[in-house]
Amino acid sequence: MDTDLLRAQTPACHDLIHFNNAGAALSPQPVNDALFKHLLLEQRIGGYEAGEATLTAQENFYHAFGRLLHCSPSEIAYIENATRAWTLLLQAMPLAKGDCIITGQSEYASNYMTLLHLAKTRHVRIEVIPNDNSGQICLQSLRQKIDEDVRLIALTHVPSQSGVVHPAAEVGKIAREHRILYLLDACQSVGQIDLNVDEIGCDMLTGSGRKYLRGPRGTGFMYVKQSTQDYLEPPSVDLHSASWTGKDTFTIRDDARRFENWEHYVAGKIALGVAVDYACDLGLNVIEERVRTLAGLLREKLRQLPAINVHENGEGLSGIVTFNCDGHDASALQQYLRGHRINTSVVRHQINQLDFSQRGLPDINRASVHYYNTEQEIDTFCQILSART
Numbered sequence: 122m123d124t125d126l127l128r129a130q131t132p133a134c135h136d137l138i139h140f141n142n143a144g145a146a147l148s149p150q151p152v153n154d155a156l157f158k159h160l161l162l163e164q165r166i167g168g169y170e171a172g173e174a175t176l177t178a179q180e181n182f183y184h185a186f187g188r189l190l191h192c193s194p195s196e197i198a199y200i201e202n203a204t205r206a207w208t209l210l211l212q213a214m215p216l217a218k219g220d221c222i223i224t225g226q227s228e229y230a231s232n233y234m235t236l237l238h239l240a241k242t243r244h245v246r247i248e249v250i251p252n253d254n255s256g257q258i259c260l261q262s263l264r265q266k267i268d269e270d271v272r273l274i275a276l277t278h279v280p281s282q283s284g285v286v287h288p289a290a291e292v293g294k295i296a297r298e299h300r301i302l303y304l305l306d307a308c309q310s311v312g313q314i315d316l317n318v319d320e321i322g323c324d325m326l327t328g329s330g331r332k333y334l335r336g337p338r339g340t341g342f343m344y345v346k347q348s349t350q351d352y353l354e355p356p357s358v359d360l361h362s363a364s365w366t367g368k369d370t371f372t373i374r375d376d377a378r379r380f381e382n383w384e385h386y387v388a389g390k391i392a393l394g395v396a397v398d399y400a401c402d403l404g405l406n407v408i409e410e411r412v413r414t415l416a417g418l419l420r421e422k423l424r425q426l427p428a429i430n431v432h433e434n435g436e437g438l439s440g441i442v443t444f445n446c447d448g449h450d451a452s453a454l455q456q457y458l459r460g461h462r463i464n465t466s467v468v469r470h471q472i473n474q475l476d477f478s479q480r481g482l483p484d485i486n487r488a489s490v491h492y493y494n495t496e497q498e499i500d501t502f503c504q505i506l507s508a509r510t
């Protein structure tokens with residue numbers, strides 16, 4: 122990996138340490154070029170006309186994701202963000218009173234609130250599987266909770282609030298054994314971990330563009346396995362997701378685009394396709410290795426600082442590193458770092474009711490690295506942090 126070249130294509134790297142890649146990563150120049158090019162075309166010739174002139178680039182979006190996830194382009198839909206994609210899929214399931222959805226302790230706040238909403242409106246039951254001592258979903262508890270009412274396993278692959286990587290493929294095996302649908306939230310894993318939907322064994326997968334994929338904000342996607350598509354009834358239709366075939370009839374599209382809207386962020390979709398190609402050209406296995414190495418180094422150096430408590434242990438962790446600093450409020454520390462041109466984020470207890478209550482955590486700090494970060498940046502980060510502690 123030519124880090125110098127990658128950083129040259131990421132202009133903000135020159136005077137910014139960006140450790141907020143799990144929030145929104147910095148986009149590389151080719152992605153920004155694609156975005157701006159389309160916006161300028163819209164400005165010059167008109168939005169509809171620009172749309173018609175760039176059909177091939179728009180179509181590339183589906184091929185790029187097919188390449189990334191090892192699936193067919195017809196199994197991909199463009200959705201404006203991961204939460205919307207995830208919610209649409211849940212609402213599309215024919216769930217009835219008494220049906221059960223199994224999820225995990227580290228579920229993302231919006232996902233879990235969608236489940237609570239479904240429990241309220243459709244009277245489904247939610248079962249939360251605890252994590253084991255390593256912080257991963259406990260597979261034994263998962264097996265024990267499966268009964269004839271379970272319709273779906275909905276799991277977050279890499280949580281927003283921890284460096285843990287849940288064993289997605291092992292969960293997929295269990296789901297297949299019991300013929301239960303499996304939805305994976307890959308929002309934090311896509312772009313940093315090599316994903317293959319067949320190997321994972323998921324029926325549906327969702328993610329956003331702005332995080333480890335380095336795409337623009339306001340973009341996302343879903344994967345829906347071909348054989349699962351007809352089982353799902355999109356909660357709404359429009360003239361793109363369906364065809365009006367007669368005065369009283371319509372037919373829904375026969376691919377994953379049945380979940381799309383006609384009107385959408387065309388520039389963002391094109392640019393996200395470019396971002397996915399950029400990642401695939403670098404190689405997801407190479408990216409994964411580099412991110413793991415940098416995050417491991419960061420954890421090791423943070424552990425050497427006396428006042429810092431790192432919250433994740435063990436092997437096979439992701440690029441997300443979480444910690445607290447004794448005697449320092451997480452938000453104040455984030456602001457201090459920002460004053461030194463270091464971007465990090467704060468994970469709040471309030472949006473992690475299940476996980477943080479279980480782990481007894483207050484608000485915590487999060488530094489998330491990507492492959493374009495450097496060992497030198499990690500040293501600088503630790504020096505600036507230790508000057509404060």
Ligand SMILES: Cc1ncc(COP(=O)(O)O)c(C=O)c1O
Pocket residue numbers: 143201202203204205229231277279280281306308309328329330341
């Ligand atoms: C694990 C996880 N799932 C879902 C989301 C929601 O993504 P979006 O903001 O694109 O809806 C996030 C965002 O941080 C996340 O971390």
